Amino acid sequence: MDQFTPLSSTIGGLIIGAASAGLLFANGRIAGISGIAGGVLKLGAGDTAWRGLFVLGLCLGGFVCSLVVPEAFAFGIERSGVALALAGVLVGFGTQMGNGCTSGHGVCGLGRLSFRSLVAVITFMATAAATIAIIGHAFGGAL
């Protein structure tokens, strides 16, 4: 599955944009996954319920899709459990510190023409590219 998929990726992107726009239109909220998920962990903050349900919906959607197209979840790269756990900690810590991820800064922030989000997107794209280049050159593509 390493081939370029312009059509399905564009259609998927349109759907992601529509889901994000729907959350703003209906509930007045930004569809930033890391912000929504981070809020679930702050129990007692008062809006845990809708955040928890959105996260549950993400998992539920993934579950249903995995029954129909299990190949859509092929991992496809060589990473150890330790590398993944460490990556998870960096993603969790970093998105809380930087107030967003690919959805909050990338889709919603760029869509709102936020300069702050543009800086965030350029930063995380750059460090992701550098990380993948280092893994490719120094570790033979596996970690």
Added chain:
Amino acid sequence: MNRPTTPQLAVALGLGVLFAVGLVISGMTLPSKVVGFFDFSDGTTSWDPSLGFVMAGAIAVYLPAYRLTMRRSKPALAERFRLPTSKGIDGRLIVGSALFGIGWGMSGFCPGPALASLGGMTSQALIMVGGVIVGMVLFQRLMPAPKA
């Protein structure tokens, strides 16, 4: 703080499902496609630009939808819009985004696809999401946001 109404909660659940479907169709639950977007090690022959098309498609919908929605005085189901108020570029934004990018490159997972893949019950997503939770809680304990 107003408690969310049942329609708001139902919309949150439904849009979470829709968001996951979009991620799956786009190919973003395949970490190999994320890595392929950033991997130029073989020159451009194996470059996979798909991630750029996902972002472009999503922004193509969100940008005009945001403008149209903001003409309204309030959301359809809630009392008011809750938008980010931070404006400036600070160390937290840069360092946090940089750390996120490193973790994203290491795993091929950003938070949305990680959660959708958790629903797909892959062992990699399980480990990843476990790490994400630890990282989020660590940040909230060690560096709580300045009181707004």
